[in-house]
Amino acid sequence: MRITPLTELIDRSHKLQEKLREQDIDATILVQNSDLFYFTGSIQRGLYYLPAEGEPLYFVFRDQGRARMESGLFHVVPLDRLGSLPGELVRRGLPLPQRAGMEFDVLPVVELQRYKKLLPATELVDVSSLVRTVRAVKSSYEIEIMKDGALLADRVYEQAKNLLVVGKTDHEVMAELFSFALKEGHQGLIRMRRFNAEMFFGHIFSGADGAVPAHLDAPLGGLGTTPAVGQGAGHKKIAAHEPIIVDFIIAYDGYLVDQTRTLSIGPLPDKLLRAYADMLEIQKLMFELARPGLSWSELYQRCHERACEMGHEQHFMGSSPSQVRFIGHGIGIEVDEYPFIAAGFDDQVLLPGMTFAFEPKVVFPGVGAVGIENTWWVTQEGVKRLTYSHEDLWQLPLPAST
Amino acid sequence: MRITPLTELIDRSHKLQEKLREQDIDATILVQNSDLFYFTGSIQRGLYYLPAEGEPLYFVFRDQGRARMESGLFHVVPLDRLGSLPGELVRRGLPLPQRAGMEFDVLPVVELQRYKKLLPATELVDVSSLVRTVRAVKSSYEIEIMKDGALLADRVYEQAKNLLVVGKTDHEVMAELFSFALKEGHQGLIRMRRFNAEMFFGHIFSGADGAVPAHLDAPLGGLGTTPAVGQGAGHKKIAAHEPIIVDFIIAYDGYLVDQTRTLSIGPLPDKLLRAYADMLEIQKLMFELARPGLSWSELYQRCHERACEMGHEQHFMGSSPSQVRFIGHGIGIEVDEYPFIAAGFDDQVLLPGMTFAFEPKVVFPGVGAVGIENTWWVTQEGVKRLTYSHEDLWQLPLPAST
Numbered sequence: 001m002r003i004t005p006l007t008e009l010i011d012r013s014h015k016l017q018e019k020l021r022e023q024d025i026d027a028t029i030l031v032q033n034s035d036l037f038y039f040t041g042s043i044q045r046g047l048y049y050l051p052a053e054g055e056p057l058y059f060v061f062r063d064q065g066r067a068r069m070e071s072g073l074f075h076v077v078p079l080d081r082l083g084s085l086p087g088e089l090v091r092r093g094l095p096l097p098q099r100a101g102m103e104f105d106v107l108p109v110v111e112l113q114r115y116k117k118l119l120p121a122t123e124l125v126d127v128s129s130l131v132r133t134v135r136a137v138k139s140s141y142e143i144e145i146m147k148d149g150a151l152l153a154d155r156v157y158e159q160a161k162n163l164l165v166v167g168k169t170d171h172e173v174m175a176e177l178f179s180f181a182l183k184e185g186h187q188g189l190i191r192m193r194r195f196n197a198e199m200f201f202g203h204i205f206s207g208a209d210g211a212v213p214a215h216l217d218a219p220l221g222g223l224g225t226t227p228a229v230g231q232g233a234g235h236k237k238i239a240a241h242e243p244i245i246v247d248f249i250i251a252y253d254g255y256l257v258d259q260t261r262t263l264s265i266g267p268l269p270d271k272l273l274r275a276y277a278d279m280l281e282i283q284k285l286m287f288e289l290a291r292p293g294l295s296w297s298e299l300y301q302r303c304h305e306r307a308c309e310m311g312h313e314q315h316f317m318g319s320s321p322s323q324v325r326f327i328g329h330g331i332g333i334e335v336d337e338y339p340f341i342a343a344g345f346d347d348q349v350l351l352p353g354m355t356f357a358f359e360p361k362v363v364f365p366g367v368g369a370v371g372i373e374n375t376w377w378v379t380q381e382g383v384k385r386l387t388y389s390h391e392d393l394w395q396l397p398l399p400a401s402t
Numbered sequence: 403m404r405i406t407p408l409t410e411l412i413d414r415s416h417k418l419q420e421k422l423r424e425q426d427i428d429a430t431i432l433v434q435n436s437d438l439f440y441f442t443g444s445i446q447r448g449l450y451y452l453p454a455e456g457e458p459l460y461f462v463f464r465d466q467g468r469a470r471m472e473s474g475l476f477h478v479v480p481l482d483r484l485g486s487l488p489g490e491l492v493r494r495g496l497p498l499p500q501r502a503g504m505e506f507d508v509l510p511v512v513e514l515q516r517y518k519k520l521l522p523a524t525e526l527v528d529v530s531s532l533v534r535t536v537r538a539v540k541s542s543y544e545i546e547i548m549k550d551g552a553l554l555a556d557r558v559y560e561q562a563k564n565l566l567v568v569g570k571t572d573h574e575v576m577a578e579l580f581s582f583a584l585k586e587g588h589q590g591l592i593r594m595r596r597f598n599a600e601m602f603f604g605h606i607f608s609g610a611d612g613a614v615p616a617h618l619d620a621p622l623g624g625l626g627t628t629p630a631v632g633q634g635a636g637h638k639k640i641a642a643h644e645p646i647i648v649d650f651i652i653a654y655d656g657y658l659v660d661q662t663r664t665l666s667i668g669p670l671p672d673k674l675l676r677a678y679a680d681m682l683e684i685q686k687l688m689f690e691l692a693r694p695g696l697s698w699s700e701l702y703q704r705c706h707e708r709a710c711e712m713g714h715e716q717h718f719m720g721s722s723p724s725q726v727r728f729i730g731h732g733i734g735i736e737v738d739e740y741p742f743i744a745a746g747f748d749d750q751v752l753l754p755g756m757t758f759a760f761e762p763k764v765v766f767p768g769v770g771a772v773g774i775e776n777t778w779w780v781t782q783e784g785v786k787r788l789t790y791s792h793e794d795l796w797q798l799p800l801p802a803s804t
Contacts, residue, residue, distance in 0.1 A: 001627065001628055001629070002628065003629065031597075032597075033598050033600065037630050042632065043629070045619075062615070062617055062619075063616055063617060066614075066617075070629035104510065104515075105510055105511075105512050107597075108506065108509060109506035109509050109511055110507050126511070175581045179580065179581030187626075188602040188631065196445075196447070198435065198591055200590040212468075213464070213467075214446075214465055215447040225587070225589055226403055226404065228439050228656025229590065230446065253630060254631075322464065333630070
């Protein structure tokens, strides 16, 4: 169990304060679990109050004792109810803010209404993008945790090789592999920021099930076991000579890494082997291009162009018309952080310290999917790979009886 | 894989339409996964548009083919982007609504802003409570699915007896038991409605770890393995003569049931045995009192009073000051549905078809927790039990070496 050091928390608050001052925002109130964890080291129920100048306060409803253990912040303040907040601020010599930021991208409407009632003279504005921009650039402390996650990702991948057997279902393999990951330290919960986005731990698909699109904004979706979930491993039995996708998100000490490998039992058709080699090429192109200052959308465009030149226009990142318009996604506390290596959503440039998963994949309906995914971090010199399992399309032996 | 019958979907839409008309609301637009699943049978990305009179439409961004397979509704309409919605409505002869409802309790602020821009002449109002009230009353179709979940809950509980061993950690047992549940059909994902509320699958705690409070609005929290999650099974090793809580939520075909049992390895101190017997008494009192027409808060008050008379005031539903002010929670597609058997939040009365988990528990800091939980449904005559595992405080034999 790792406790976020105070130096980290202070540094993070300073970065956000700088952005608040640039936008003439007097203070920000953050309440969502991932943001609380990032700025306080804890997700005990409460709110993080950061004035544009001065020290942050962590007001806690429940559990107060735990918040004091988990958060290194100086000011961990018990709060009986939200209505006491303005009084507590005034009592501490903090003026009520004229303009205050909140996370409009995740905050439910009723919650905003409560804060409006509480602070009637305050203009509440959206700081989601500021918060996400600060969080996108990881410290070396955060990178170290993600490296630990990458170690676990490799053990999980090696274990997958032991579990894949002709006749077993994708769902059974998933249950066994996830159990292994939990025992090795996986935290269980995986967080996504986007509204309605849900993720269990990742995906295991064999053959045609790898080509079933879903509601999720991802190249692969999967049938799942019920329309109530509508994604993920289903009850398809694994067969020989079909591509098997192991797309596993490791969540460890609050941080995620994402890694995908393709395997098969017995040889695959040449078409799939060539497509897999092409995806490695796309990854190589990303590796050559990515550097601080490059825009997220340009990186996307260049890699997308190459995939089209290779003849994958109709099958890259999903099969037409169910394609997604990204190849990579920022990753850290959440699966869907900045940067988006995408066709121009919230476009910015790569900065040293940003971390992202890059996942070139091709999808053939009725056949399956092949592809690769690693988690990377941006340095002054270019990108470095965090996840490191070997990248061969791994071929397991055919069972003796086949 | 179960597909929701059209008769169910039509019946559900009629109930909501009745409530819309009572409140002079012309239409409702629902977008959250649980509500989409309830009203369309699918959670493909899109929106459910229900005029106060006439037939519902399911507009789908992604994946459109899947939505047509999964939803029995007549009108499953592909939509390229949200901006096309008003035109599509008009094209189908539907007037743009003057007053339209949305789910303000879960809808992020930015999403509401998008709809306001899209429908500038429409007054958007909160229909969360109407939707939750409709969803609270289950049909016999829904009850049957929950009965299937209860079968699985019993198998999981029986398996827990095989996995609990002195020296194994709570987290290890959790990993093994969850894997078992997944293989038996558990869907993996568990949904909570409340902002920031997260649930992995439930909780397994031995001894003192059962008494660690957390941010979660629940009587037991647990240390977990990282402050980033801040709840759940931790790395405590199971010992003899301490209470072991197995609180497992089954999610099956979209519906949840919740069951808790207390076990031990070797005998427990008399104080804990007496407390457990008291919790069975509280459950019996609930069983005697609960009937259609009784208010949720009265049921809570009566049971809470009895717990206080028994001397548990400081330890019932958490240890003071970390107690929660409820004993039961509605359950269905989400863990935190109506009714709340609580001290007066959104108070209403019990109605036939409502389903809830009732979980009297006592918590002793440094020692652990004991208690019981079952899922119930309200009938004309009173409540019936859905989960049915035997209710003895189960004592496993001491290992030979102890």
